[in-house]
Amino acid sequence: MFSRQDQLNKKTGEFGIGRYDFLKQLIHEFATTTSFDNKKQTLANLSNFAYDPINYEFMKQLHLIDLFLNVLSDDEEELIHFALAGLCNIACDPECQEYIISLNGVKLLSNFLLHKNEEISLNALTSLFYILESKSTEVPKELEQKVFQYEASPNPRLKNLGKVFLQTHFKKS
Numbered sequence: 001m002f003s004r005q006d007q008l009n010k011k012t013g014e015f016g017i018g019r020y021d022f023l024k025q026l027i028h029e030f031a032t033t034t035s036f037d038n039k040k041q042t043l044a045n046l047s048n049f050a051y052d053p054i055n056y057e058f059m060k061q062l063h064l065i066d067l068f069l070n071v072l073s074d075d076e077e078e079l080i081h082f083a084l085a086g087l088c089n090i091a092c093d094p095e096c097q098e099y100i101i102s103l104n105g106v107k108l109l110s111n112f113l114l115h116k117n118e119e120i121s122l123n124a125l126t127s128l129f130y131i132l133e134s135k136s137t138e139v140p141k142e143l144e145q146k147v148f149q150y151e152a153s154p155n156p157r158l159k160n161l162g163k164v165f166l167q168t169h170f171k172k173s
Contacts, residue, residue, distance in 0.1 A: 005136065007065045012170070016065070018060070019054075019055060019058055020058045020061070021059050021070075021113065023046070023049060023055065023059065023064070024062055025063055026042050026045055026046050026049075027046065027062055027064065027067060027107075029042050030042040030043055031047065036076070036127060038077060040068070040076075040078050040079060040082065043071065043079055043082040043086070044082045044084065044085075044111065046064060046067070046068075046082075047068075047082045047083070047085040047086035047089060048089075050064070050068075050085075050086045050087075050089035050090040051056060052088045053093065056093050056095075060095065060096070060099070063097055064090075065074065065087070065090065065100060065150040066103070067104070068084075068086045068087045069083070069087070069100070069105060069108055070173055071083035072084070072108050072109075072111070073113070076115075077117060077120070080120060081119055081120050081123070083118065084109075084112060084120055084123035084124055084127060085119075085123050087100065087105070087109070087123070087127045088123045088126045089125045089131075089150075090128035091126075091131050092107070092130045094098060095161055097130065097133065097134040098134055098136060100131050101131060101134060101137050103116060104139065105131065106128065106132070106140065108110075109124050109127050109128050109131070110124070110140070110142075111124075111142060112124035112145070113125060113128075113146045113147075113150075114141070114146055114149055115152075118121045118155065118157070118158070121158065121160060122158065123164070125150060125161055125165060126161065127148070128143070128165075129164070129165050129168065129169070132169055133164065135169075139169045139170065143169075144170050146166050147161070147162050147166055147169075147170070148166070149162070150162025150163075150165070151163050151166055
């Protein structure tokens with residue numbers, strides 16, 4: 001459910017911590033914890049906050065997109081999954097799309113297409129679907145062959161997403 005500022009104020013209370021400060025604390029916890037489980041849980045929480053547009057400005061100010069993109073170079077599949085989920089959640093915002101593109105995000109996300117982990121694969125393609133709606137970038141032609149593999153998948157989730165991606169981004173002229 002999307003939030004409004006008055007709802008956040010009511011939940012937080014007069015002396016509660018604000019959303020910006022809370023996100024900042026989560027980012028600090030992610031960066032400093034030595035526990036893998038804590039790191040995973042914190043990143044999952046940050047990804048969930050990326051779902052609500054009211055958090056986008058805070059996330060931009062805190063450079064959360066940078067954190068998500070940096071995690072894509074990690075070896076831990078669970079962390080990659082949550083980073084991709086966060087990018088997928090925030091990728092519908094035009095400013096975020098442009099920022100992700102400027103950081104070579106299309107290439108970084110493309111590396112996870114057809115990943116053996118279905119959730120990683122779906123989050124990568126869904127993120128690219130939104131990001132490539134940006135007017136400032138062309139859809140790389142080399143993506144088309146990978147997306148055809150999604151469309152040919154026996155898995156209905158992969159197949160349907162591949163079909164929609166191809167219809168949207170590779171329209172026949």
